[in-house]
Amino acid sequence: MKITMPQRISPKHSVATTTGLCTVLAAALQWHAVRTGIVAGLTLFWLAFLPPAQAAEPEHNVTNIAKDGLVTAREIRGTRTFQFRVADPALRSRLRVGAPVYVNFDTKQVSLDGKKSCCTILKISTAAKQAVPGTTPAAPASAPPTQSRAAQLTGNVTAATPRPLATHPQGQQMMSQAAQNAALLDLNFQFLNKSYKNDVYVRDPLGKKHRVSCVRFKSTSGFRFKVDPPAFTLTSQGLTVEQNISKLTADGLTVKVQLGPCADIAAGMGVRLSDIKLVYKAKPMITFDQNQLCRVSWSRDTDELRVAIGDMNITGVQNDIDKLAKDAVREALNAVFDAYFGGKLRGELTKVSVNVCGGGKSGK
Incomplete structure (x- = not known):
């Protein structure tokens, strides 16, 4: 068997070998540092000349x-x-x-x-x-259609966008014509179908109530009358109508009263009213469709009616019934003018507007 002995390495050779390895490693490290420096320099150069970032333009x-x-x-x-x-x-x-x-x-x-x-x-x-800014829109293939009369009057109002009637060039004229037409109609004063009571009660020693007398009023009769055309103010904020009635008289109204015994007694009475002042407020709006035909609508949220009676005299009933009769007259009068302004005046304005800008086919 041949045994190979390890070679001896002289100290001088060992130093030379070690020194060579260090030199190689040092050179490699030096090149890595140089390369890193070059990359970093190029990166800084690129960043220096890169345009600054900008926020996205809003659309x-x-x-x-x-x-x-x-x-x-x-x-x-x-x-x-x-x-x-x-x-x-x-x-x-x-x-x-x-x-x-x-x-x-x-x-x-x-x-x-x-x-x-x-x-x-x-x-x-x-x-x-819309056309993009800086570009020229293409010419239309044919001339645009002639505007309707309603479109000219409204200044090309956006379809289905309600606006105050006062802003229409003929709004004041339409309102005036409607007020005159409504004044030609009869107003129907009709008592409400209800009983007005002021019965008399007493309490026994135990505190229990007992009715000892009936004081009641009820009537279902009425009468018709007319009024003059009302004064009105129409602005973009709304409509205010003022109506003054100097005198309103009616006789021969049939009523049923109970005074004492709780049994109806038929009677007749008369009504004398003077210096009646009414104020009605609303907001009429006008809307145009795609064909530029108009329609008048009313905002119910703004409706308001105030009725003030300067003097009232009831004839034909006793004093105990007088107050109940006056209450009945006030409620009936409010109902009459609520129907007049909220129904008749509105209806007439709708008819007028249809004839002016709604196609000319108003319903009767």
């Missing part, structure tokens, strides 16, 4: 801000408009027409700064697409 802006916080905005390069409500007064006070807004139509969320959502879209609509 929507505000077109209208209502007092109740309802905001309307539109797509700058699109056809959609939308509405949302800003409930925070402080946030709303800083909002201006033309201000940018950021929208996510999928979630219906709106942001005013592009970072935090503030509001929810309530309504989305699509309008005719």
